[in-house]
Amino acid sequence: MFIFTSANLKFIMQKKTGKNILQPGKWVSLYADYLFNYAITRVNDHNIAKDLVQETFFSGLKGKDNFRGDASEKTWLISILKRKIIDHYRKINSVKGKKEVRMPFYQEGENRGFWLEERVPQSWDNEAEKKIENQELKMILDLCIDHLPEKHRMVFLLKTQRNFETEEICNELDISSSNLWVIIHRARLQLRECIENNWFKK
């Protein structure tokens, strides 16, 4: 005897209409890893990535009536996650961005844009210190990257570690390319100074 459970009824409906359907009960087993992987490469933090995946599932559930079945379930969930990542980026950009004390590297006024005396790059002339093969140096590099404000670190790592194209990052975070280069510039200024202070000046 053939029993019409809701699951096989859905399957029959899908066959008939050719449309994709949502099966939230299977989301975690089917898509959690995929979505997490997508999120972690962008936000670089295990717990934030996990939260974003969770929020994606919840939003998907809430908005399930908006799913028209033209795209696959997976594509639909990814599009929700993408939106969540933009929201996350905006949040760190506004909340923490305002709290951060802005420490200028360059002068204002008459000599606008020229180095502030106390932030001029010092010479790194110690050749021994320049040797790239060094565990302590690697550790300092990691610490200096961790120390970047999150909004700078996120863009910097997408560009430098994940080798994303400029255009891709602009699309994914909904920022302009000039905005992106300002952020990369800020990140590298801070990174250079941090390496100088902790390695070349120790």
Add this chain to the structure above:
Amino acid sequence: MISCDEATAISDKKQYGEATRMERVKLNFHLMLCKHCRAYSMQNNYISRLLSKYLHDSCETDHLVDKEKQELEEKLKIHIKDISKN
């Protein structure tokens, strides 16, 4: 002449091979006259080498453990129930 801020910004862009020809001309002219930015540019090249050596893609090893997935599964179940009630 461009400022040090502009020059170092171009130097950063150049690290990714994305400075335009015009930008590189402006940068080189600035570097002839400014030793601070010369130092910055050289150190920038060094940092890029450092980054390409040490900054590998480390997220591939980061994944959700089974316990986290179970928790997620349970939370989602509760939400599914709530929604089907309404």
